[in-house]
Amino acid sequence: MLSHFLNHLFNGMVLGLLLTVIALGFSLVLGVMEVVNFAHGVLFAVGAYLAFTLVKLVGFWWALLISPILVAILGMILESGLIKRIYSLNALYGLLLTFSIAMGLEGLIKLIWGPMGYSIPAPPFAAGFIDLGFMVYSKYRLMQGVLALLLILALWLFLEKTTYGAVIKAGTISTEMVMALGKNLPRLRTFVFGMGSFLAGIAGVLTAPMWGIRPGIGTEAMMPALVVVVVGGMGSLYGSIIAGQMVGIVTGLTVMFYPRLSDLMMYVLMLVVFLARPRGLMGTKSILEE
C-alpha cells in the first residue's frame, strides 16, 4: 500500500516537473510579449513527433538535443515572420494568430506523420524498473524527473545569474524601458520565443514515451500548463514550480484513488486557489490584468 502510494506520489511529482517546464516556456512568452501563445501546445507536439523520427536515426540522446533545437528554430521563424506583426494590436490578435498557427501546424503534423497516434517505447537503457530501496520505480520516469529538474535549474541560473537573463526579466516588467536602455528588443523577443519553443519541444520529447503521440497531443498538453500558470501566478518562476508540483501531485493521487476524476481535479484545484488568491500563489499585479 505504502509503496503503491509513493509510486503515485512520485508519478505526480514527475508530471508536475514536466508541466512546469511546459508552463515556464508559455509564461516567458506571455510575460515578455504579452501574447497568449496557443501555438505552445503544438510546438510541444512537433517536438515529440520530430523526436519520434529522429530517435530511429540518431538515437535518444541526440534526438533529445536536436528536436528541441529544431522546434526553437521553427518558433523563431514564426515569431519573426508572423507573430511580431501583432504586438502593437490588442492582445486578442496574438491569441487568435497563434491559435491559427496551431491549427495549421496540427494539420501539417497530420500531413507528415498521418492522423493516427503512435505509442513510443522508452529508450532501452531506461526501460524497466529500478529499486530505490524504499520502492521500485520506473527508470524512465525517474530520468524524466531528473532531466526536467535539471532543465528548470538551468533556466533559473540563466534568468537569475546572467546579464541576458536579467534583460529578459526586465522585459517582463517593461518592454519600453528595456528598449530605452538600448537593448535590441526585436531580437530579445525572437530569442525569448525561441526559448519558449525550446522548452515546449524538449517537454514534448520527454513526455512522448509516457503519453504516446497523436496529432491532438498539443491541444491536450496546453491546458494543464495553463492551469499551472494561473495557479502559480503569472510571471513567477517559483510560483510555476510550486503550482506544477501541486497540480502534478493532485493529479497523481487522484489517479490512485479515483482515476475518473484525474483530469478534472487540476481545474478544481485551480478554482480553489483562485478563490483564495485571485492572482495565483505568487502572482503580483501586472500589466496583463489591464
Add this chain to the structure above:
Amino acid sequence: MNSFGSRILRLGGHPITLTLFLFAILPLALPLIGGHISLATEILIMSIFGLAFNLLLGYTGLTSFGHAAYLGLGAYGFALCELYLTKRVWFVPILSGILLAGIIAFLVGFVISKKRGIYYSLLTLAIGQLFYFIAFRWNEVTGGETGLTGLVRPSFRIPGLFLLDLSNATLFYYFVLLTLLVTMAILRRIVNSPFGAVLQIIKQNETRARYLGYNTFWYKCACFTISGLFSGLAGVLYAMFTYCAFADYLYWVNSGDVVMMTLIGGGLTSFFGPLAGAAIFIVAKNFFSSVTQHWQIFMGIIFVIFILAFPEGFFGILRKQKLFRPKTTSG
C-alpha cells in the same frame, strides 16, 4: 467604388431587412450552387452563438475563451430534459437547455467578473475545460465519450389545425432563422439600452466606469449571464440540429472557433460581424474539408493571412470600401 452595390446595400435600409432577405431566399439558392441546407442551418446557429459571444467581446471588451462550454451546456440541458423529463411539451427541453447554460454562466460570471484582460481569458478557458471534463467523464449522466443520442426535434401542433414537424430540414431552417431574428432583436435592444451603454463604457475604460458610480462587477456578471443564455440557446438548436449532445461541443478548440468567427466577421466594430464571420468560417471549413483531408493547414494559413491583413475583419473591409457603414460599437 461600386455605386450600384452600395445603392443596393443602402436600399436594404436596415441591415436586419437585408439579412432577413438573404437568409430567407438561401434555401432556394443553395441547391443551385451545390450546397446543402444543413450548411445554412449551421451558419445560422453559429451566428446566434457568435452574437451572444460578441456581447462580451465586442461590447464589453471581455475575451471569454471558454464559451463553447455554454453552447455545450445548452445542448446537454436540452438532451437531458428530453431523455429524463419530458419531450411532450416542446418548450420545456428548450428552456431547460437555455436555463442550464444561463445559471452556470451566472455562477461563473460571479466568480470571474472581478478580472479582466488576459487573466479573464485564461480563467474562462480553464473553467470551460472543467465543464468539458465533467461532460466527458460523467458517463452515468452525460453518456461520456459516446454522448447523448436519439434526441428528437420538437413538433408544434394545434390539433385539427396544423402540425409543424421540425425534423423536416427546411422547416427547421426557418425555425432557426426565426430564432436568430428574435435573438438579434433582443440583443440589439440590449446593446442600445442604457445597460448596453454602460457595457461599452466598461470596454473603453473600466476604472472610469467605476468612478462614474457604476458597479462594474454586476454589469460584467449580467453581461456574461446574458451571453451564456443565448449561447445556451445556440447549443439547444445545435443539439436539435445534430440530434445529439457530445462532450466535444464543450472542447476549448470550439471556443477558439467562435472567437475566430466573431473576429473575422468584424465583431469588434460591428453588431452584425458574427453573422458574416460564421458564414465565412463554416463555408471555408466545409469547402476545404470536402476538398482535402488536410483542411486544417489551409484554414490555418487563411486565418493567419486574414488576421495580419484585415485585423478589422470582414465589415472592416466593407467599410474601407465605403460599402457599408454600420454603427460602430467602439469609440
